[in-house]
Amino acid sequence: MSDWPILHEYAASGNCYKIRLTAAFLEMPIERREYDIMKGETRTADFLTNVNANGRIPVLQIGDRFLPESNAACFWLADGTHLVPHDRFDRADMLRWMFFEQYNHEPNIATLRFWMRWIGEASFTDLQRALVPAKQEAGKAALALMDEHLARHDWFAGPDLSIADIALYAYTHVAEDSGLFSLGDTPAVQRWIARLEAEPGFVAMAG
Structure with a gap:
């Protein structure tokens, strides 16, 4: 091994x-x-x-x-690298955004991406079909909150890139895959995506 x-x-x-x-x-x-x-x-x-x-x-x-x-x-x-802030508050804020990603962002944006691309509307259960509008609205709200933050900050926690940004980037940059979200509605998010993709060491999702 x-x-x-x-x-x-x-x-x-x-x-x-x-x-x-x-x-x-x-x-x-x-x-x-x-x-x-x-x-x-x-x-x-x-x-x-x-x-x-x-x-x-x-x-x-x-x-x-x-x-x-x-x-x-x-x-x-x-842990112990530049991707985790040294400042105590910034570390806690990093965790806050990572919890947000798993509670407010991923269950809506990622779930709809999976449902629309891998399952397909024709195969939806009645429950899935009923949940789509609420998940779409919750996903839009999550993106709007991110956009509001990023209009004032380059990154999510502290002055530099952290794993909070990585966690949120993963499904944000493919949010449009479901056909239910438009990143054009969140210009600060778009600028943040470009900023993260310009960081040394970046690899695309397909890599």
Whole structure:
């Protein structure tokens, strides 16, 4: 086994991409193992027993220990580096935006991207169809809040790029994939996306 951390992932997932992007900015090598979630490869007995009993990816494997949850994995990679602010308040603010990403942003923007691109409206359940308008409005509200912040700040926590920016970038830059959001409505978000993509070490989602 390699001494590098192992990322158990589905490459098209923004949550998995966060971890790859964090590692790229840190020039930290990671090994990648791909699972096809559409074929149920994270629901096998082997995966549930040996990788994540919750049946989800990403999971970052460090030696013989397994760390689920994308933002926790990003923090493990970035702890003690320039991607985690030194100032105590800024570190807490970084966590605040990462919690926001998982509670207000990802369940709406990422979920609709997955539903529209991978499931397709024709295959929606009645519940999914009923939830789309509320998720669209909540996703727009999340983007608007981000835009308001970014109109006054270059980054989300402190004066520099942090893993809060990486966490929010992952699904924001592909928000239009669902056909239900327009980044043209959030010019400060667009400028932030360009700023992050210009950072040394940046890798695209397909990478």
